[in-house]
Amino acid sequence: MSDRTAKDVIGLDRDDLAALLAKIGEKPFRVKQLWHWLYHQGATDFSLMTSLGKNLRQSLQGGFIAGRPEIARDQQSVDGTRKWLLGFDDGNEAETVYIPDMDEEGGALCVSTQVGCTLTCRFCHTGTQLLVRNLEPHEILGQFMAARDALGEWPTPTDATRKISNVVVMGMGEPLFNYDALKKALLILMDNEGLAMSRRRITVSTSGVVPMIPKLGEETGVNLAISLHAVTDDLRDRIMPINKKYPLAQLMNACRNYPGLSNARRITFEYLMLKGLNDSLADAKELLRLVKDIPAKFNLIPFNPWPGAPFETPSLDSVKRFSDYLFEQGYSAPIRRPRGQDILAACGQLRSESVRERQSLAKARREAGILEEPHAPASSD
Numbered sequence: 001m002s003d004r005t006a007k008d009v010i011g012l013d014r015d016d017l018a019a020l021l022a023k024i025g026e027k028p029f030r031v032k033q034l035w036h037w038l039y040h041q042g043a044t045d046f047s048l049m050t051s052l053g054k055n056l057r058q059s060l061q062g063g064f065i066a067g068r069p070e071i072a073r074d075q076q077s078v079d080g081t082r083k084w085l086l087g088f089d090d091g092n093e094a095e096t097v098y099i100p101d102m103d104e105e106g107g108a109l110c111v112s113t114q115v116g117c118t119l120t121c122r123f124c125h126t127g128t129q130l131l132v133r134n135l136e137p138h139e140i141l142g143q144f145m146a147a148r149d150a151l152g153e154w155p156t157p158t159d160a161t162r163k164i165s166n167v168v169v170m171g172m173g174e175p176l177f178n179y180d181a182l183k184k185a186l187l188i189l190m191d192n193e194g195l196a197m198s199r200r201r202i203t204v205s206t207s208g209v210v211p212m213i214p215k216l217g218e219e220t221g222v223n224l225a226i227s228l229h230a231v232t233d234d235l236r237d238r239i240m241p242i243n244k245k246y247p248l249a250q251l252m253n254a255c256r257n258y259p260g261l262s263n264a265r266r267i268t269f270e271y272l273m274l275k276g277l278n279d280s281l282a283d284a285k286e287l288l289r290l291v292k293d294i295p296a297k298f299n300l301i302p303f304n305p306w307p308g309a310p311f312e313t314p315s316l317d318s319v320k321r322f323s324d325y326l327f328e329q330g331y332s333a334p335i336r337r338p339r340g341q342d343i344l345a346a347c348g349q350l351r352s353e354s355v356r357e358r359q360s361l362a363k364a365r366r367e368a369g370i371l372e373e374p375h376a377p378a379s380s381d
């Protein structure tokens with residue numbers, strides 16, 4: 001756990017670091033050196049940053065830290081998936097999951113952007129947890145850095161040998177409701193002289209916060225994934241409250257205009273399959289009609305159950321039928337195998353114990369602009 005009186009330099013961008021160094025009487029060229037230690041070497045001990053000069057090392061040691069979230073729990077699944085429960089300075093927690101590729105080297109790190117979520121998608125375990133707060137840039141970035149620590153992945157390796165080859169912002173929370181912090185973290189993550197993740201290897205998933213979608217594309221250039229899950233407003237309204245504010249037509253329009261799309265760079269439409277609700281061939285046909293003029297690929301996710309969830313997983317046969325149909329029509333539509341189920345690390349199963357009272361949830365929802373009739377979120381414990 002970090003020293004709470006010290007200021008964390010992780011999450012500061014180059015301009016912030018320049019301002020900080022100027023304040024303690026250091027020259028701007030030191031930014032590049034410090035950056036290299038923090039983000040290329042992954043160093044946390046200022047006294048070992050030999051190129052910085054003795055005075056600067058001492059000043060940094062006196063008032064600053066290069067912090068990491070605390071690993072409160074580290075679980076490993078039989079399939080190699082690893083889930084960390086990370087604790088932040090104020091005692092809140094969020095989960096980060098590492099999913100190694102089955103056949104190749106490398107793997108994806110799934111990071112969280114909020115503690116809990118203001119949205120209450122009916123199928124999502126995170127959605128049953130009352131939002132506590134947005135994560136700050138150093139906490140979003142800290143998940144990546146803590147995972148690199150745990151996997152022994154410093155200094156930043158070249159692309160070919162990376163254990164964390166991809167980052168998916170698909171953990172707890174709605175990333176586009178915490179856009180400023182997300183953007184800052186992503187820009188640091190993509191910096192070539194540091195953590196050096198290519199924007200092509202980063203995917204942000206949103207439930208459909210339409211006004212923020214163009215900004216994400218223009219300002220970060222990362223890949224976009226949409227949690228679509230339904231092909232009619234009627235069903236989407238029922239399972240994803242955000243659809244009432246930004247219905248399908250608006251969402252598809254934002255997708256159509258996402259910057260930089262091509263056949264080589266498609267939007268991923270995540271499609272959660274719920275037995276008897278959205279798993280028929282008629283649904284598959286309607287899905288293709290919706291994405292007709294958008295470079296698209298699909299990710300079919302059979303519903304991952306959690307205790308008390310009000311849905312069922314469709315049979316493998318019906319998921320396959322759906323997938324085959326999309327393939328026949330020329331689309332990539334793999335079925336996402338649930339990973340790390342034994343440690344509740346699969347999509348929609350993340351949840352930390354941080355909760356806050358319902359009043360604050362209602363307030364957070366109002367701030368997020370989500371108007372919906374009151375309902376009691378399903379409880380899992």
Ligand code: SAH
Nearest residue numbers: 124170173174205206207227303304347348
């Ligand atoms: N809030 C963002 C980012 C979280 S991504 C979003 O919703 O896109 C988490 C992904 O897991 C989303 O596609 C979500 O819809 C999906 N998911 C949620 N609950 C699930 C469940 N029980 N089974 C399978 N996938 C689920």
Ligand code: SF4
Nearest residue numbers: 117121124127173207
């Ligand atoms: Fe929030 Fe995404 Fe879960 Fe919906 S699916 S409740 S937006 S984390």
